[in-house]
Amino acid sequence: MRKVKIVILGAGYGGLMTATRLQKAVGVNEAEIVLVNKNSYHYETTWLHEASAGTLHHDRVRYDVKNVIDTNKVQFVQDTAVEIKTEEKKVILENGELEYDYLVIALGGESETFGIKGLKEHAFSIVNVNSARQIREHIEYQFATYNTEIEKKDERLTIVVGGAGFTGIEFLGELGNRIPELCKEYDVDYEKVRIICVEAAPMVLPGFDPELVNYAVAHLEKKGVEFRIGTAIKEATPEGIIVGKGEDETEEIKAGTVVWAAGIRGNSIIEKSGFEAMRGRVKVQLDLRAPGHENVFIIGDSSLMINEEINRPYPPTAQIAMQQGETCARNLAALVRGKNELEQFKPDIKGTVCSLGEDDAIGVAFGKKMVGSKASFMKKMIDNRALYMIGGPSLVMKKGKFNIL
Ligand code: FAD
Ligand code: NAD
Secondary structure, X not given: OOOEEEEXXXXXXXXXXXXXXXXXXXXXXXXXEEEEEOOOEEEOHHHHHHHHHOOOXXXXXXXXXXXXXXXXXXXXXXXXEEEEEOOOOEEEEOOEEEEOOEEEEOOOEEEOXXXXXXXXXXXXXXXXXXXXXXXXXXXXXXXXXXXXXXXXXXXXXEEEEEOOOHHXXXXXXXXXXXXXXXXXXXXXXXXXXXXXXXXXXXXOOOOOOHHHHHHHHHHHHHOOEEEEEOOEEEEEEOOEEEEEEOOOEEEEEEOOEEEEOOOEEEOHHHHHOOOOOEOOEEEOOOOOEOOOOOOEEEOHHHEEOEEOOOOEEOOXXXXXHHHHHHHHHHHHHHHHOOOOOOOOOOOOOOEEEEXXXXXXXXXXXXXXXXXXXXXXXXHHHHXXXXXHHHHHHHHHHHHOOOOOO
């Protein structure tokens, strides 16, 4: 009898969680499982702000996919998905194509630039290992070059971070620790460096607990961060950015580095493949399937679910992507066994912790607010838990964070 063929696209949080749970839930005689990923490695997207600032080497944030899957049960294909032809039940890859009976799209998100002029050309985004490594190298290059120039350009040492959401704030926290090290290494006067965070909304971390936000702002300001709140980036140029102040007024901020951390959208393959989407994210059914596509599951940052309590979408997080992966694996196992009643996904939000550098953080976990070393400890536990969920204790031993104060 022909086995059911399941193709999982993406070995991020959602895809790896699906693959590692599915390999346990179905037997080799029941289904053929294929996992496709662009790289041979998985990276912890949630640690990329550290690799970008240079406070953690990029090799620490990644591990081989083959180390965490059972290769007797899951076939790993290193390739890039280009398009999905749902009518033909086929995925077009850069180097071939794959047919499927069931498909899981777990390709993560992409930086959302909202069509703002010059951002794609002149700003960096924290999206994967390659971009993180490039940001780290670029900042270091600015420091290394500064003292070699006869006419010193102080703006070389200005770093603009667009967006004071969780990504922007976590990156600023790392920069706060990294800049003094760079100043020392390259004999640069600390007073010459500027770190400016530009946020369009009237507050930092819009919607988060105000008491915790005040703590974060005060601590980041102490580390030298200047906040420009209620100020939107309107354009990026080779010299820096143009921001809007009020209705018609604009101001130029010259900067050697601009990092855009002001939001994400779903993977571009979603729209290219004809799925109905909002900013590249498909509003999936409660069983995680795409409406009108009974054999296609979409999870993680390329999916969208509404939190009925507040009538707004759940934020795209690793926490949710991993939980969706677990449900998705159970639903696939049910379908393989001919059951049509599928589990409905309900996120179990345990909290949110935002790091402010290696030694500091703010957060709410299990309903309790926390700051400082306690929150930082919790953040490292969350990071280690993600490793444990996918690769068990051996992965935690290899990649875990144990520098707990
Ligand atoms: P990802 O984990 O991003 O994985 C997508 C995978 O698909 C990647 O391996 C990628 O290489 C692969 N891929 C992409 N395109 C292709 C293609 N065309 N072909 C083949 N493979 C492809 N969330 C939290 O819950 N807690 C946090 O503390 C947190 N911190 C964050 C910090 C930062 C700096 C950032 C940027 C995000 C953070 N998030 C956090 C959000 C979280 O990282 C994402 O929501 C999560 O990674 C989404 O998981 P995913 O499985 O959808 O995609
Ligand atoms: P976000 O959408 O949460 O925040 C983007 C910020 O950029 C917003 O505050 C927005 O007002 C601002 N912005 C938008 N346009 C702007 C402009 N033109 N100029 C200036 N500011 C502008 O995006 P994010 O921070 O990248 O987070 C993405 C997802 O990842 C979220 O779901 C977040 O919860 C999650 N995340 C979680 C953590 C954590 O739990 N520790 C860390 C990082 C990211």
